[in-house]
Amino acid sequence: MKKTIILLAAVLGITANAQTWNLAGNAGTTATDFIGTTDAQPLIFKTNNAEKMKINPDGRFIFFNVNTPGQLWDKNLFFGGGINNATTFNNAVFGMGAFTQNTVGGGNTALGTNSMSLMTSGEINVSVGFNSMRNTQGGSSNVAVGMNSLEYFQNGNGNVGVGTGAMGAGSLVGDSNVAVGLSALRYLNSGNSNVVLGAESFRAISKGSNNINVGFSNARYITSGSNNIFIGSNITPYNTTSPNNELNIGNWIVGNNGTIGIGTFTAQLPVDGIAPDGEKYKLFVKDGIRTEKVKVDIAASNGWADYVFEKDYKLMSLNDLSQFINKNGHLPEVPTTKEAIENGIELKEMNILLLKKVEELTLHLIQQNKELVSQKEEIQALKKEIRSSN
Incomplete structure (x- = not known):
């Protein structure tokens, strides 16, 4: 009897000293206390006596369907949002109201209240920030980072919006657009392959493709346009509403449909490169060019001035040349001062013309030399005749 009493007391003592986690909380815990298992078994969580989540020994979270107890649901990770659906997989959701309508797709990551x-x-989309990609219905490989970024984006692939409101207010349907900066491409509705880096740049554009921008608040108020390149800050296109094929680098290199200008131009360059003189050019430069070397190609069809030395070339006589100069005040074929000021001069053509005049002058000198030699011979003959007669 005595032994039985001692054994019972020992059992009661062990039970009294055993630690449990109480519903009202525990006191006297230490850093070594924990909730979990000490063997290779999962930690299981239940609600309504049905298993809802467990942490496996390998550290992986496994969730069970909330509507059908016991149905395994281990392909998504939801905290504060998400919707359990057997056709979705590998989605990670953190935020109240995030990712609550998805019915098919996988590999999406939504972080932030109302994100997605x-x-x-949709598949392989990433949204980080309050309301990011909030109204997006489908698409793949899109990235939105920042509050309201890509908020009203509808559908497309490969779009990237980084910054508060980036591509955020337009109902965009498009692919491969990149907007980095506060409100960059904010109201874009349709377009592809735009790359805009800089806050407020291309803010109001609703339609356009293949635009490139680097810098703050460029083309801020245009509503449409394509194939433009702007680098700098606070650039206003010549076409203030719908530019196409414009180039502007720091307001000192500009372009229009392949025609390039260097300097400050008060008016847009001609789209076809036709200058006031009626000629077509690809480069306009203000305030001059200084360089160590210039090489001009001469097309065979333009010819060179050596035809002056051909035997059938009709050389203007010096008398006729003198009369022309007295009447016109300049050499034949050479533009007047007024014409040069109004139209400029074409470097290649002017060099050919000057060479022609030099070659004509050379022919006149040769002719004059022949006449001088002939006259000298006649004079020598006359002198000899005079001496012999004496």
């Missing part, structure tokens, strides 16, 4: 809240299908 209306997406019904």
